[in-house]
Amino acid sequence: MAVKAAAPASTAVGRRVGIGRKTLELILLYTLLVVIAMIILLPLAWMFVTSIKPKNELFTRDPQWWPNNPTLDNYQAILNNPTTPIFTWFINSFVIAAITTVLVLAIDALAAYAYARLEFAGRDKLFALLLATLFLPGLMFVVPNFLTINALGLLNSFPGAILPGLGGVFGVFFLRQFFQTIPKELEEAAFIDGANTFQTFSKIVLPLTKPALATLGIITFLASWNDFLWPLLILKDRAIQTLPVGLRSLQGAYTSEYGLMMAGAVIAAVPVLVIYILSQRFIVASAISSGVKG
Numbered sequence: 001m002a003v004k005a006a007a008p009a010s011t012a013v014g015r016r017v018g019i020g021r022k023t024l025e026l027i028l029l030y031t032l033l034v035v036i037a038m039i040i041l042l043p044l045a046w047m048f049v050t051s052i053k054p055k056n057e058l059f060t061r062d063p064q065w066w067p068n069n070p071t072l073d074n075y076q077a078i079l080n081n082p083t084t085p086i087f088t089w090f091i092n093s094f095v096i097a098a099i100t101t102v103l104v105l106a107i108d109a110l111a112a113y114a115y116a117r118l119e120f121a122g123r124d125k126l127f128a129l130l131l132a133t134l135f136l137p138g139l140m141f142v143v144p145n146f147l148t149i150n151a152l153g154l155l156n157s158f159p160g161a162i163l164p165g166l167g168g169v170f171g172v173f174f175l176r177q178f179f180q181t182i183p184k185e186l187e188e189a190a191f192i193d194g195a196n197t198f199q200t201f202s203k204i205v206l207p208l209t210k211p212a213l214a215t216l217g218i219i220t221f222l223a224s225w226n227d228f229l230w231p232l233l234i235l236k237d238r239a240i241q242t243l244p245v246g247l248r249s250l251q252g253a254y255t256s257e258y259g260l261m262m263a264g265a266v267i268a269a270v271p272v273l274v275i276y277i278l279s280q281r282f283i284v285a286s287a288i289s290s291g292v293k294g
Contacts, residue, residue, distance in 0.1 A: 044269065051075070051262035058258055074263040078250075086264060088239060089246035094271070096158060096231075096242060097224035100165045104220045105213055108171030113201050115172065116179035117187070127176075130169045146233060160234045161242075165224060171216050178212040179205065218279050222272060243268050 050058065051074050053067040078084050114120075115127050145164040154160035182205060190200040206213070228244040235241045238249075247264040250257050 047262050047265055047269070051259060051266050053259060055259060074259040075267075078260050078263050078267075084246065084250070084260075084264075085239070086243070086246065086267060089241055089243040090267070092158075092235075092240055093225055093243040093268075096161050097221045099158075100162050100224040101217050101221045103162070103166050104168065104171055105217055107166055108168075108175055108216065109206065109209070109213065110201075111172045112175035113179055113205060116176045117184075118197075131173060133169050134173070142229070142233070145230075149234065155234060156236045156240070157234075158240065161231050164230060165220075165227075171220065174216055175209065175212055178209055182208055214279060218275060221275065225268075225272065 049064075049066060052070045052072065053064075054069055054071050054073065057064060057067050057069070078086055115123060141164070149155060149160045149163065152160075154163070186204055186208075187200050190204050195203065226244060227242070228248070231242045231245050232248070235245060238246070243264075247261060247268065250261045250264065
């Protein structure tokens, strides 16, 4: 009866070294991730700590990571002050960001599908021209957009704050790249079954694009939520201003209420953090799917 030869000692040692190397790589990886997370979370933690400090502890010689007398006076002051209608600003920001997100998803999805699947004269050249606008700074479009909105009579209104954000090219490029990963055989089968172009787009393609749509929706919502310059130019009435513009009013020409500003910043950051935590799986799924060619 044949006896199986024992594995060489060098092989066993190599296996042990290999396991140790993998463990070391994991330790280094998680250490790096923890350091990056600390760098990202440190400003948020400092913002929250500052928001619960009393005025006499805002400025100290040494960094104070936790106040000696934590208080919620800053939150009470900003929430109960009629001159700072933060709930109104919050609702305004949410309405503008939500409407902008829905319209951007609808417009960009249709345009991206046309550039990815439909054949028409000058398609590639027109798409290249659109991509070229991504290299232009956004400030170049502020004056033309303002003149256009003024000519339309939409100054100091929600439509005036929303319309310029619908002309972005990034969403078209992003969704077009995702559409191109979907096998054409699925659409051809739908055409054979009698579906028209719009039915194929809405019933076959869009359900497969949910991760990309969710990712683009998150990016668009956060960009609109955090936008400061355009709402500052368009929205003059205090009752229709957005949260970033309203919080800016807490900083005067000679004095700044840093405690109130940090409290308002915490309130503004909470929806962003919640949305990101709840939707991060869609971002991961979109990144994975866009890297696999169908």
